[in-house]
Structure formats: C-alpha cells, structure tokens
C-alpha cells in the first residue's frame with residue numbers, strides 16, 4: 001500500500017497516520033517530522049530549513065524531493081509507505097511520478113480554516129516520536145507528558161496564530177492545486193495512477209478514523 005495523506009495544516013494527517021500505518025503495517029514518512037528531527041540534531045539540513053519552517057514557508061522542492069527519494073528507497077518501505085506532508089507542490093508530485101513511485105491512494109482530509117486555527121493553537125507534540133496531542137480534544141493522560149515515554153511535550157514553533165495563518169495561505173496557494181492534479185489522474189483509471197478519496201475531517205478523531213477506514217475498504 002502506497003498512500004498519500006493530503007490536506008491543510010492541522011486537518012489531522014499525523015493523527016490519522018498513526019492508525020493507518022498500524023492497519024497496513026507500513027511506515028509513516030512524515031516530511032515535517034524528518035525536518036524537525038534534523039533541526040533538533042543540528043545537521044546541515046536542519047540548519048538550512050529552520051528559519052523557513054518557523055516562518056511557515058515551504059522548503060525547496062530540490063531538498064524535499066532528494067529527502068523523500070532516499071527515504072522511500074529504504075528497506076522498510078519495500079511493502080509500501082504512507083506519505084504525510086509530501087507531495088506539497090506539483091513539481092514534488094511530478095518527481096514521484098517521474099521516479100516511478102506509483103501510488104495506490106491519495107486521501108484528502110478537509111476541514112474549514114477557522115477550525116484549523118483552533119486545532120493547531122492547542123496542539124502539543126512528542127518530538128522524538130511525532131505523537132500528537134491536543135489540550136482539549138486529545139489530551140495526554142498526564143499533563144504535558146507523552147503517554148508512552150513520560151517525556152515532555154512541546155508546542156511547535158510554527159503553531160502560533162500568525163504563522164498558522166501564513167501556513168494556511170501557503171497551502172491554498174501552493175499545495176491545493178494537487179487536488180485537481182490527483183482528481184484528474186484518478187479519472188484516467190490507469191492501473192498505475194492512484195485513486196482519490198476525500199474525507200470530511202470534522203468530528204472526533206474516532207469518527208474521522210472510521211470514515212477513512214470505510215473509504216479505504218475496511
């Protein structure tokens with residue numbers, strides 16, 4: 001299973017990816033998590049992208065394509081993978097296609113922008129694992145601690161209202177064109193082109209999960 005999760009910042013891609021990767025036994029390839037790990041480790045990649053991410057802009061296509069190309073060639077991706085946060089531009093999608101990375105499904109999750117600002121302002125994450133919480137909707141068992149490791153949770157640098165608004169604008173301008181790109185591919189009905197599924201992301205995490213699994217045929 002090779003699957004892409006598409007949608008605005010905060011629609012729940014990371015949250016739903018946790019269920020899907022378990023269901024299919026495939027790794028979650030989250031480009032945001034990969035970049036945040038590089039920043040934390042102080043690698044040249046991390047140093048190059050930190051300011052761009054903090055400002056809510058997109059990292060260059062060249063960097064992202066090289067990163068994902070290398071990641072999906074690793075042995076744990078041989079039976080499939082879930083792409084979370086990639087592709088984010090038409091050139092990134094074309095790079096997958098040109099490198100013969102054939103996808104089975106593109107799943108778009110939709111939530112209105114006003115709700116996304118609330119979700120992202122209340123988000124807390126466990127940096128090492130990428131596990132995601134929300135102060136009200138999905139709180140950790142112990143205040144500000146990761147459920148599995150007990151380590152501290154953090155608020156992402158880009159989860160402040162002004163940057164959230166910038167990220168939403170960037171999504172609508174640079175990533176949303178992928179919706180039509182993939183819808184047109186799905187209409188082609190060729191074997192090696194992905195099917196397109198749109199999910200309503202409003203409702204509880206559990207409700208959205210059920211919708212997604214039903215749409216995927218579980």
Ligand code: AP5
Nearest residue numbers: 009010011012013014015031032059085119123133134205
């Ligand atoms: P990335 O880390 O990919 O961030 P994003 O796309 O902005 O997505 P988020 O992680 O913010 O949201 P999500 O949809 O995963 O929502 P979540 O499940 O956490 O990218 C960050 C940056 O990296 C980019 O801005 C860019 O600079 C760079 N980058 C990454 N990939 C790139 C690429 N390909 N090209 C160029 N640059 C790239 O949920 C959000 C909150 O809502 C959580 O608190 C959660 O608990 C809560 N929640 C989830 N579901 C529900 C629900 N049903 N009801 C209520 N609350 C819910």
